[in-house]
Amino acid sequence: MKKLLVGAFLFHSLFSYAQRNNDAAVFSDIKEKVKAYYVDPQAYKKVDSLFQSESKNESFTQLNKKDLAALLTQKLRTVIKDKHFFVKYLENYNHEKPINNKEREKSDNFHNSLENFGFEQVQRLEGNIGYINFKGFATVESSKKIVAATMDFVANTNSLIIDLRENGGGDNEMLLLFCSYFFDQKTELYTTYFRHTNQTVHNTTQSEVAGQKYLHKKIYILTSKKTFSAGEGLAYFLQQYKLAEIIGEKTGGAANPVKDFIIQNQYLLLVPAGKITASISHKNWNHTGVIPDQEVKAENALQTAHATALKNILQTDTKTELSIPEIKNLINTLEQ
Template identity: 60%
Template sequence: MKRIGLLSSILLCSLLFAQNDKTKILTEILDKIKENYIDEKVFKSLDSLFQSEIKSGQLSSSLNEKDFAENLTQKLRAATKDKHFFVKYLANYSPQKNINEKEQEKQNNFSNSLENFGFEKVERLKGNIGYINYKGFAELKSSKKALEAAMNFVENTNSLIIDLRENGGADNAMLVEFCSYFFDKNINLYTTYFRNSGKTVKNRIQSNVAGKKYLNKNIYILTSPKTFSAGEALAYFLQERKLAKVIGEKTGGAANPVDPYYIQNKYLLLVPDGKITSTYSGKNWEHIGIIPDKIVSQENALKTAYLLALQEIINHKAKTELSENDIRNLIIKLNQ
C-alpha cells in the first residue's frame, strides 16, 4: 500500500510539473501573439479566452506535447478565424548556433532541391497548351533557376495552365518573382503592413526576370481548398487584373503573412503579423478565399481548364501542331 501511495505521489507531481511547464509555455505564446498579431482587437478576446483556460488548466492538462500543440492550433484558429496560426511541437530540436548566411543558404538550397523547389511537373499538352504543377514557393535564391527553366519551357505554348491545387504557399519574394512573369510593367502589386514594426512594404513587379515573360496569352489557374497563402496570392493577383481565369474550388482564405517564433526550443509558433493589400482593389482574400471564375470539383479542374484552352484555339483559329478537326476530336474524347 505504501508503494502504491508513493507511485501516486510521483505521478501527481509529474502531472503538476507538466501542467506548470505548459502553462509557462502558453503564457509565452500569448505574449508573442500580443506583441505581433496583426489584429489587436481580436487579441483582446483571444487573451480573455486563454487566460481563463490557463486558470482552469483545461488546455495544458494533457501530457502529450504533440496533442497540446495541435489543440492550441485549433483553438487559435477557431478564436481568430485566421488559418495562418500554427503551433508545432519540436521533438529533439536543438537550435543551430554560429551558422553563417552562406551555410544557411546551402542548407536551404539542398532541402528545397529534394522537392524540385515546388515544381512537380512541367509539360506541353496536346494542342500546344503549357502545364505547370506547382506545389510550393521555395526560397527565391535557391528556386529562381527552376522557375526560369519552367517558364522558358512553356514560352512558345498558346496558353498556360498553372496547377495550384496542392500549393500551400511559403516564400513572399518567390511569389513576387513568379507574378513578374505575367506583367509587362513595373508596378507596385501589393503592400504589406507589419503591426509589430509599423512599417508598410511595397511589393513591386520586376521589370526584368531571368526567363521569358508570359504575356498576352490565356492563363488558367487551378485551385482547391488546399490552395493556401502565397498559392492563393498568385491566383488572386492574376484573377483581379483579368490576366488569368481561376478554375476549381474556393481556396483556404489565408492572406496574412507570418513570422516564426521558437518557444523555449520546444515549440514552433507561427504568428500572422502582417496585412496584405492589393494596390488594384484595396482588398485581399483573408477569411474569404479565392472564388473561381468557373467552379468545378478539384478533380475535374484540369480537364475543365484544358477544354477551355482547346476551345479558345478553335475560337481564335490559332495555329498548333493539331488541325482544327484533331482538336475537335480531342475535345469529344475528353468529354466522354
C-alpha cells in the same frame, strides 16, 4: 503495496503540477507574442480567454506535447479566424545551439532541391498548351534558374495552365518573381503593413526577368481547398489583373505573412504579423479565399481547363498541331 500506490500517486501529482506550470508558461508566451505582433492588436484578449477556459477543464494539460501543438494550432485558427497561425512541437530542438540562418537556409535549399524547388512537372499538352504543376515557393536565390527554365520551356505555347492544387505557399519574394513573368512592366501588386514596426512595405513585380515572359496569352490557374498562402496570392493577383482565369475550388484563405518564434525552447510558433492590401482591390484573400471563375471539383479542374483552352483555340482560329476535328474530339473526350 500501499506505499507503492502512494508513491505512484505522488509522482503523478508532481508530474501533473510540473506539466501544468510548463503549459502555463507556454500559454503566457504565446499570448504575449500575439499581443505584440499580430495584426489585430485586440486579438490577444481572445487568446487569453481561450487559455483561461481550456486550462480550467484541463483539456490542454492531458495531452502530449505533439498533440498539444496540434490542438493549439486548431484553437488559435478557430478563435482568431486566421489560418496562418501554426504551432509545432520541436522534439529535437537544442536551445543551447543558436539557430544559424545561413545553415538553416542551406538545409532548406537542399531539401527543396529534392522537390525541384516546387516545380513538380512542366510539359506541353495537346493543342500546344503549356502545363506547370507548381507545389510551393522556395527562396528566390534557389529558384530563379528553375523558374527561368520553366518559363522558357512553355514560351512557345498558345496558352498556359498553372496547377496550384497542391501549392501550400512559401517565400514572398518568389511570389513576386513568378508574378513578374506575367506583367509586361513593373507593377505594384500589394502593400504589407507590419504593426509591430509600424512599417508599410511596397511589393512590386520586376520589369526584367531571366527567362521569357508569358504575355498577352490565355492563362488558366487550377486551385483546390489545399491551395494556400503564396499559392493563393499568385491566383489572386493574376485574377485581379484579369491575366488568368481561375478553375477549381475556393482556396484556403490565408493571406497575412508570418513571423516565427521559439516558445519555451519547445515549440515553433508562427504568428501572422503583417497585413496584405492589394493595390487594385484594396482587399486580400484572408478568410474568404480566392473564388474561382469556374468552380469545379479539384480532381476535374485540369480536364476542365484543358477543354476551356481548346475551345478558345477554336474561337480565335489559333493554329496548333491538331486539326479542327481533332480538337473537337479531344474536347468531347475531356468533357466526358
